[in-house]
Amino acid sequence: MPWQNMKHWRTYFIFSSALVVGLSHLYQPGSAPAQVLNQQVNQLLANNCTNLLGAPAANLGSLGPNLAALCQFPTTNGASSSGGGAASVQGSAASILNRVLLQRLDDTDQEEGQEHRRASSLMLNPMSLLTTGLGGNLSVSSPFYAASTAGGNSGATFSTGSRSRWNGVGFFASGLVEALNRDTTTFQDGYKSNILGITAGADYRFNKKLVAGLALSYSNTDGDFRSGGNFSTNSYGGLLFASYVPTDKTFIQVTGGYTHNSYLVARAASASVTTSNPFLRSQQGGVNDISGIASSRSNGNVFNLGLLTGYDHPIGRFTVGPRAGLSYSNTKIGGYSEAGNTGIELKYDDQSINSVQSVLGVQGSAAFSTAMGVLVPQFNADYIHEFANSQRFIGVQFAEDLRATPTRFTFQNDVPVRNYFNLGTGLVMVLPNGWQPFVNFRAMVGNEQFNNYAGTFGLRIEL
Numbered sequence: 001m002p003w004q005n006m007k008h009w010r011t012y013f014i015f016s017s018a019l020v021v022g023l024s025h026l027y028q029p030g031s032a033p034a035q036v037l038n039q040q041v042n043q044l045l046a047n048n049c050t051n052l053l054g055a056p057a058a059n060l061g062s063l064g065p066n067l068a069a070l071c072q073f074p075t076t077n078g079a080s081s082s083g084g085g086a087a088s089v090q091g092s093a094a095s096i097l098n099r100v101l102l103q104r105l106d107d108t109d110q111e112e113g114q115e116h117r118r119a120s121s122l123m124l125n126p127m128s129l130l131t132t133g134l135g136g137n138l139s140v141s142s143p144f145y146a147a148s149t150a151g152g153n154s155g156a157t158f159s160t161g162s163r164s165r166w167n168g169v170g171f172f173a174s175g176l177v178e179a180l181n182r183d184t185t186t187f188q189d190g191y192k193s194n195i196l197g198i199t200a201g202a203d204y205r206f207n208k209k210l211v212a213g214l215a216l217s218y219s220n221t222d223g224d225f226r227s228g229g230n231f232s233t234n235s236y237g238g239l240l241f242a243s244y245v246p247t248d249k250t251f252i253q254v255t256g257g258y259t260h261n262s263y264l265v266a267r268a269a270s271a272s273v274t275t276s277n278p279f280l281r282s283q284q285g286g287v288n289d290i291s292g293i294a295s296s297r298s299n300g301n302v303f304n305l306g307l308l309t310g311y312d313h314p315i316g317r318f319t320v321g322p323r324a325g326l327s328y329s330n331t332k333i334g335g336y337s338e339a340g341n342t343g344i345e346l347k348y349d350d351q352s353i354n355s356v357q358s359v360l361g362v363q364g365s366a367a368f369s370t371a372m373g374v375l376v377p378q379f380n381a382d383y384i385h386e387f388a389n390s391q392r393f394i395g396v397q398f399a400e401d402l403r404a405t406p407t408r409f410t411f412q413n414d415v416p417v418r419n420y421f422n423l424g425t426g427l428v429m430v431l432p433n434g435w436q437p438f439v440n441f442r443a444m445v446g447n448e449q450f451n452n453y454a455g456t457f458g459l460r461i462e463l
Contacts, residue, residue, distance in 0.1 A: 036187055037411035041344055045273055048076050052407050064400025066343030073288045076273045090263045090300060090333050167463060168205040174458030181451040184226055187414045193223030212242040228268030229293060235261050249313060255306040262299055269294040269342045294345045298336035304329045320364040329355045337399045349395035356387040373431040382422045391415040420447040434462035
């Protein structure tokens with residue numbers, strides 16, 4: 001068989017890698033003048049809001065009371081603001097956290113009527129379409145595993161379950177604990193966040209080559225901005241997946257999912273307006289400082305598609321092989337307004353975020369027979385590249401600009417990190433009667449904006 005030939009699988013992987021890398025030519029984000037939110041606010045508030053209103057102190061009656069107070073402060077010539085860089089937190093991590101909680105990798109090649117099988121490797125899929133509410137797509141750690149029969153010399157043979165009308169059905173459940181930290185940059189505020197999630201689902205092995213199933217997930221993200229304030233995201237998602245095994249050593253996996261995100265954001269906002277009168281500047285009333293919390297509720301919808309392929313080569317009790325995959329996600333965030341009493345609360349336009357990511361990596365595992373079952377440690381290393389998800393212009397206006405034709409302006413988010421790595425390790429115990437408890441850990445490496453660590457644990461049962 002051609003796939004069993006080393007030369008042919010090399011050709012296969014080179015072709016897959018070329019396809020992945022070649023897509024980069026389709027996505028060449030352009031550059032534009034930098035627009036930082038705080039700078040935009042400063043320009044609009046300066047000189048009694050001349051750039052906002054068209055003339056000093058004009059149309060103050062069409063502004064909310066807090067914004068009007070900033071604009072009518074006696075003869076202002078300067079302004080400063082802070083806290084605005086966090087305003088796009090709903091989409092700021094779109095290339096990191098569009099994860100969804102599942103990837104089901106190829107199930108075992110179990111012959112019809114076979115009562116026993118050998119577990120030589122457990123696949124840890126580098127592609128996960130996850131969603132945790134802040135928005136990429138590729139994550140190395142798989143919460144779900146299944147035994148593979150790609151040969152090997154572990155010597156492990158055991159019963160996986162009784163034959164029944166339920167034969168071929170598998171159930172799984174997984175828990176996620178994750179830490180995601182973002183550094184402060186010119187365009188966006190930094191934050192620290194913790195993520196807790198659960199996933200449960202089922203799949204069915206139609207034959208020894210095809211497995212398909214459904215997973216449902218929930219996760220909660222809680223975080224604190226470095227400049228003050230906090231946020232919370234609740235995510236509810238579903239994922240359809242199918243894994244096809246054309247040969248004993250290869251697999252092709254497709255996934256499609258949807259996640260609904262509910263965002264709560266409370267960011268610290270502040271502004272300072274200074275009078276042009278030297279005498280007043282020297283007095284206590286010469287500076288109008290305001291600060292407070294700008295809070296908002298918003299919703300987002302995430303659609304994911306993924307394709308992953310790989311080859312596994314057995315070497316005694318060890319199995320190692322390459323992986324190549326592509327993932328696409330579209331995140332739509334509905335328009336929303338902030339509430340507060342600073343006057344610089346914002347009203348946001350609808351947002352759309354597209355992400356296209358590739359993964360090139362390698363995975364290895366080993367199988368060790370014990371008295372209880374087969375112990376399978378595994379590792380993976382993956383290179384992630386983001387093709388799309390360019391620096392975006394986010395359209396806003398002041399929430400208290402109540403004129404029929406308000407002044408609209410834009411600011412930008414950060415340029416996404418294009419290249420980084422995911423490293424993962426895991427341990428699975430394959431027990432008799434189809435029980436497979438597992439635990440794994442992954443870490444992000446080489447991302448200048450994010451630090452990300454995650455652990456998953458769970459159980460799979462095959463009937």
